[in-house]
Amino acid sequence: MIEVKSLSRHYGDFLAVDQLSFKAKQGEILGLLGPNGAGKTTTMRMLTGYLPPSSGTALIDHHDIVRDSVETRKRIGYLPERVPIYPDMTVRGYVLFWAQLRGTKEAKSRTDMVLKQFDLYTRKNTLVRHLSKGLKQRLGLAQALVHDPPVLILDEPTIGIDPQQVIEVRDVVKELGKQHTILFSTHILTEAEEICDRVLIIDHGRIVAQGTPQQLQKEIYSTQYYVQVGGGKTADVRALLQSISGVAEVSAEKDGFLVKSTANEDLRAAISTSIVSAGYTVLEIHQRRSTLEDIFLAAIKAAPGAQAGKKAKR
Amino acid sequence: MDTLTIFRREVGSYFTSPFAYFIAAGFLLFCGILFARDFQEAATQTTTINPAFIPAVISFLMVFFAPLLTMRLLAEEKREGMMELLLTSPASESSIVMGKFFSAWFYYTILLALTLLYQLVLFAYAPPDIGHTFLAYLGIWLYGGAMIAIGLFFSSLTENQIVAAFLSMITLLILYIGDAAGQVIGNIDIARVIRSLSLQGHFSTSFQVGILRAEDVVFFAGIIVLMLYLSIRTVESHRWR
Numbered sequence: 001m002i003e004v005k006s007l008s009r010h011y012g013d014f015l016a017v018d019q020l021s022f023k024a025k026q027g028e029i030l031g032l033l034g035p036n037g038a039g040k041t042t043t044m045r046m047l048t049g050y051l052p053p054s055s056g057t058a059l060i061d062h063h064d065i066v067r068d069s070v071e072t073r074k075r076i077g078y079l080p081e082r083v084p085i086y087p088d089m090t091v092r093g094y095v096l097f098w099a100q101l102r103g104t105k106e107a108k109s110r111t112d113m114v115l116k117q118f119d120l121y122t123r124k125n126t127l128v129r130h131l132s133k134g135l136k137q138r139l140g141l142a143q144a145l146v147h148d149p150p151v152l153i154l155d156e157p158t159i160g161i162d163p164q165q166v167i168e169v170r171d172v173v174k175e176l177g178k179q180h181t182i183l184f185s186t187h188i189l190t191e192a193e194e195i196c197d198r199v200l201i202i203d204h205g206r207i208v209a210q211g212t213p214q215q216l217q218k219e220i221y222s223t224q225y226y227v228q229v230g231g232g233k234t235a236d237v238r239a240l241l242q243s244i245s246g247v248a249e250v251s252a253e254k255d256g257f258l259v260k261s262t263a264n265e266d267l268r269a270a271i272s273t274s275i276v277s278a279g280y281t282v283l284e285i286h287q288r289r290s291t292l293e294d295i296f297l298a299a300i301k302a303a304p305g306a307q308a309g310k311k312a313k314r
Numbered sequence: 315m316d317t318l319t320i321f322r323r324e325v326g327s328y329f330t331s332p333f334a335y336f337i338a339a340g341f342l343l344f345c346g347i348l349f350a351r352d353f354q355e356a357a358t359q360t361t362t363i364n365p366a367f368i369p370a371v372i373s374f375l376m377v378f379f380a381p382l383l384t385m386r387l388l389a390e391e392k393r394e395g396m397m398e399l400l401l402t403s404p405a406s407e408s409s410i411v412m413g414k415f416f417s418a419w420f421y422y423t424i425l426l427a428l429t430l431l432y433q434l435v436l437f438a439y440a441p442p443d444i445g446h447t448f449l450a451y452l453g454i455w456l457y458g459g460a461m462i463a464i465g466l467f468f469s470s471l472t473e474n475q476i477v478a479a480f481l482s483m484i485t486l487l488i489l490y491i492g493d494a495a496g497q498v499i500g501n502i503d504i505a506r507v508i509r510s511l512s513l514q515g516h517f518s519t520s521f522q523v524g525i526l527r528a529e530d531v532v533f534f535a536g537i538i539v540l541m542l543y544l545s546i547r548t549v550e551s552h553r554w555r
């Protein structure tokens with residue numbers, strides 16, 4: 001449904017998106033995960049026809065975004081990073097406007113349908129400027145969906161709304177993913193894992209890793225354990241932890257240690273057994289999820305040829 | 315079709331925005347005050363009533379009101395990020411620009427129609443020449459369209475409404491004064507060129523005095539087409555930045 005072919009974009013001399021290629025199948029939710037400035041928005045703007053690529057192209061439902069822009073635009077619903085509003089329009093007027101502009105058949109009944117779908121129907125006569133941020137986000141989704149496009153492009157739809165609304169939006173996206181092909185950008189790791197069928201990790205406009213959340217979990221994420229030990233000298237305990245098979249690295253952190261495993265197997269039992277049998281006590285042990293930072297480091301190490309020196313500043 | 319959708323939304327926003335009502339009130343108030351003065355003078359000094367009085371007043375008023383009507387049209391869309399959604403919809407740049415232009419011209423037409431009330435007063439006391447009145451109104455209608463097109467163009471150039479209004483005001487003022495400047499300059503050829511380029515020069519000596527000249531209609535229509543073309547081009551260029 002989406003086929004991106006070595007898409008690049010320069011801003012002046014600055015290369016924001018570097019030869020990106022990927023595909024998304026019908027009904028797939030593809031996550032674009034990356035830190036600020038990774039090139040997520042730029043990529044999406046090229047796919048939606050707002051920015052022309054410097055080179056390369058993409059196909060949306062077999063239509064070329066460069067040569068056949070209007071056809072591709074008809075097939076895309078787009079939620080920009082910031083939902084733009086006409087402050088003095090009503091909720092219904094706003095959605096109806098986009099429905100008509102995109103040539104929706106039976107625009108009025110479609111509008112009422114999506115308003116109901118997003119729980120906005122009871123507020124259909126509210127002025128858009130009076131909506132809360134979370135409701136505006138839902139309005140943005142309603143707008144993107146009103147013409148029933150096969151492809152949805154959502155740029156960080158959960159940013160800046162409260163946790164309850166985040167969960168709602170995620171559920172909505174998961175539900176939509178059953179029928180639509182969705183390209184979804186985020187810089188939140190757990191979100192990408194939770195929602196997406198497949199995740200592309202991008203940094204500096206390049207793909208540094210990709211796969212299903214499970215695959216990434218296996219290949220890229222290193223599991224870490226925070227361990228706090230009672231008794232024993234720091235150096236001794238450290239040596240002890242280091243000697244456990246499956247441990248890659250031990251570093252001090254706060255009152256305890258951070259233990260990195262080499263493989264993705266659970267080391268908690270092995271760690272606690274060896275601590276206890278050495279005569280110390282386990283005060284605390286827990287598994288820690290890798291952060292985006294860790295993943296970038298791992299991914300950049302794992303991807304040969306990637307510029308390891310140019311890590312994103314955050 | 316898309317032009318119509320944009321047009322309808324835009325007209326709707328003129329009728330829901332308090333700012334548009336302020337503009338209308340100011341516009342009608344100015345016309346009314348000046349008309350009342352002229353009417354009084356005409357009544358006391360037995361000078362004849364000029365049916366083109368109000369259109370002549372409007373030709374000057376619009377130097378300031380046209381920019382207020384047009385400044386937000388495209389500048390605001392860009393600033394609010396609305397342009398991104400518009401340009402990613404299947405609507406073409408030209409339908410976006412034309413929808414905006416016709417909505418402002420439509421709003422202006424309504425204002426103009428409201429000033430006809432003043433003319434009705436004249437009919438009650440001293441019936442003016444209907445042909446002359448009609449031509450003066452036709453002229454100021456086209457003139458206003460050209461001014462709105464110029465304002466729209468400046469709105470397409472910037473994200474800042476104030477800058478858009480300021481630039482179009484200055485331009486419109488120059489195009490208004492050009493007529494008078496043409497009259498002051500000694501060299502008759504230069505004067506003729508300057509006058510023929512000014513907007514006012516195509517109104518004050520023809521429509522305003524009840525003469526219909528094809529060249530004036532063509533001039534105003536030409537300005538509108540040219541300005542719309544340039545605005546469409548500017549909007550298109552946003553895509554390529």
Ligand SMILES: Nc1ncnc2c1ncn2[C@@H]1O[C@H](COP(=O)(O)OP(=O)(O)OP(=O)(O)O)[C@@H](O)[C@H]1O
Binds near residue numbers: 016039040041081
């Ligand atoms: N109009 C522009 N002119 C110049 N540089 C730009 C422009 N837009 C984006 N950039 C740069 O391109 C890079 C990629 O930006 P982009 O907005 O695509 O990142 P992003 O992944 O969406 O980041 P975020 O998570 O902050 O939204 C950034 O370094 C940004 O500064």
Ligand SMILES: [Mg+2]
Binds near residue numbers: 041081155
């Ligand atoms: Mg972004």
